[in-house]
Amino acid sequence: MRQGFDNEKYIELQAGQIKKRIEQFGGKLYLEFGGKLFDDYHASRVLPGFEPSAKFRMLKSISQDVEVIIAINANDIEKNKARGDLGITYDEDVLRLADIFRSNGLPVAAVVLTQYAAQPAADVFRRRLEMLGITCKLHYPIEGYPHDIDLIVSEEGYGKNEFVETTRPLVVVTAPGPGSGKLATCLSQVYHEHSRGVSVGYAKFETFPVWNLPLNHPVNIAYEAATVDLDDSNIIDSFHLDAYGETTVNYNRDVEAFPVVKSLMEKILGESPYQSPTDMGVNMVGFAIEDDEACREAARMEIVRRYFSAAVNVKRTGTGQEQVDKLKVIMKKAGVTKDYSPARSAALLKEETTGAPVGAMVLPDGTVVTGKTSERLGAASSLLMNALKSVTGVDMELEVIADEAIEPISRLKTAQLGSRNPRLHPDETLIALSISSATSEVAARVLAGLPKLRGCDAFFSVIISSTDEALLKKLGINVCCEPKYERHTFYHR
Structure with missing residues (x-):
């Protein structure tokens, strides 16, 4: 198939950028890992040449510097929440992830149960982790989160959370799915590290949207199609535009949450190292695109696939018509129809x-x-x-x-x-x-x-x-x- 992406260049650039960010914070970084760390088939479809395991290969290239924290929301355990792509529950996926990390030489420092409030199913899972010899730490709900900054950044907020002991320069914080508490886990760890006098920072690794591609580039539009069930959208990062006069693309939720994240970092570190959500990211994927037209064509086809997938789901379940309607609008924005293939x-x-x-x-x-x-x-x-x-x-x-x-x-x-x-x-x-x-x-x-x-x-x-x-x-x-x-x-x- 026509290739549009240089996978080896991406791995080299991405690993190098992460190392620079570690040095920026004096030798230690908590990296919130958004999206799929393994089997990223969406990326491989819209960026032909991108290997589904590329991000994991990148981490393995610096494995001596990496350890992992896996976050899971205790409420998701209680609800028996499952991954749609794998058909397994979030708690089972935590064990699957731990096995993959361990077998590839990336130690798991701990599993963190976020939003823990003595949920019965979460307690069962916690005991299971202990029986398996996996360290488990508890992070608790904080009243007024995320807006009561003074309470959150105090001994009654992050201070009550159990601290995960880590020893390597890069701590990757990942999870079975969205809403697991990765950001809160990172900032809680940064709070505890800083209170111990350790120089440490936080950054985010999210592949899409691609910040240095245009807002309406088909690759970015395809990401909107992939996340149509979340009712979110790509937008211009207004904070980056104001700070640097440079137009970049980000996700609306990240842009909306940035003032709170910036305030939390200012409270913890004294000042925020970032002026925008784009600043927080360490995403080099846009620099490894070698054939833009090939990626545009692949992304347009992915948008059409998403439409048919949603339409079939409506036929099978009777639900989700609103997603089909949104995807029709997205297809029009991308300039494609049902007959694109x-x-x-x-x-x-x-x-x-x-x-x-x-x-x-x-x-x-x-x-x-x-x-x-x-x-x-x-x-x-x-x-x-x-x-x-x-x-x-x-x-x-x-x-x-x-x-x-x-x-x-x-x-x-x-x-x-x-x-x-x-x-x-x-x-x-x-x-x-x-x-x-x-x-x-x-x-x-x-x-x-x-x-x-x-x-x-x-x-x-x-x-x-x-x-x-x-x-x-x-x-x-x-x-x-x-x-x-x-x-x-x-x-x-």
């Missing part, structure tokens, strides 16, 4: 002519292939096979998977597993293809083409199953569906 028109046209559900995919060379539901394969499987044949130069009419590989799987599904659908899903199709590749050089060649589909866009004329969608996404294929079901039934699996 040629895969949509190809899929809908073939469905109209065949009467069967159809998938279409834009391949790396720009050609579009299609696949429809057949007796043996569903639309997703058919499309996957046709795309693989195309990128590996195999005749589209050639039957690559042996009947001997398909028939036992179909029989198992219907005779033993109670399925009424004998057609193979994509995961089952790949298993059958793998079996065939043991005796067929052509099947082996087709199977080896899977990496060539990473980053391609697929569009389906109907809503495909969540199982099919998950498998295609695991292969790195971007999926959109027309917001309609194949069958007119009340219940859909």
Whole structure:
């Protein structure tokens, strides 16, 4: 796929900028890490060339200087709040994050339970952490937060919070999701460090919006599309403009909260080191864009994907129409329509002519292939096979998977597993293809083409199953569906 981002340059620039910020504060920095530290597929889609693990690789490049604090809101534990992308609760994700950090040589100093008020579920989790040998600290609600500065920055405010002992120059504060209390954890730690005579500072690492791209750059608009459920928006950082006469972009919540954050830092440190939210950030992503038009094109496509994702969610759940309406406005601002991808028109046209559900995919060379539901394969499987044949130069009419590989799987599904659908899903199709590749050089060649589909866009004329969608996404294929079901039934699996 056309690349627009220099990943290695980004890692070098970002690590260097963080080191400079550590030196600025005399050798120690608490870095609030916003967004996804791992698996940032949004960034990889809108900045083609950005590796989903780039931010984590950057931290590993300076691992000897890094330790981690994971913050989780005790109220989120009580509510059993879950991550939408992973389907696991926030408390389980804390353990997942701790494992990832530990296995990569980044020690976890502690897990901080923020807003702790003896919630029963939080107490259960705290005991679980202790049994696992993970240090757990408690941070309490502060009356009048965040506006009663004198109370917050006192022994009755931050002073009541339990202090996390840290020994390395860079302390990364991360969390399972938004609203976990990362900022409060950072400032509480800065308060305690300062009261102990330690020179220390605070900064924020947030990839989007990209501060040195224009407000209406498609990459920044795509971030608005990604966070449409939060009802927030990108705006000009008025504080930066007033202080330096320079136009930069920031998130409205960060701009609105800056006066409070600045006042808290002034109270703790005597003066604020920052004059604007942009000042607080350490984001070098904009300097690693090497092909602006490629990133613009990728971001426009991401905006359209977000629209179809929201429209399908409305069809599945009956909720979220307001998000669809907002995304229509965002698409108009970005200058795109539902037909931005040629895969949509190809899929809908073939469905109209065949009467069967159809998938279409834009391949790396720009050609579009299609696949429809057949007796043996569903639309997703058919499309996957046709795309693989195309990128590996195999005749589209050639039957690559042996009947001997398909028939036992179909029989198992219907005779033993109670399925009424004998057609193979994509995961089952790949298993059958793998079996065939043991005796067929052509099947082996087709199977080896899977990496060539990473980053391609697929569009389906109907809503495909969540199982099919998950498998295609695991292969790195971007999926959109027309917001309609194949069958007119009340219940859909």
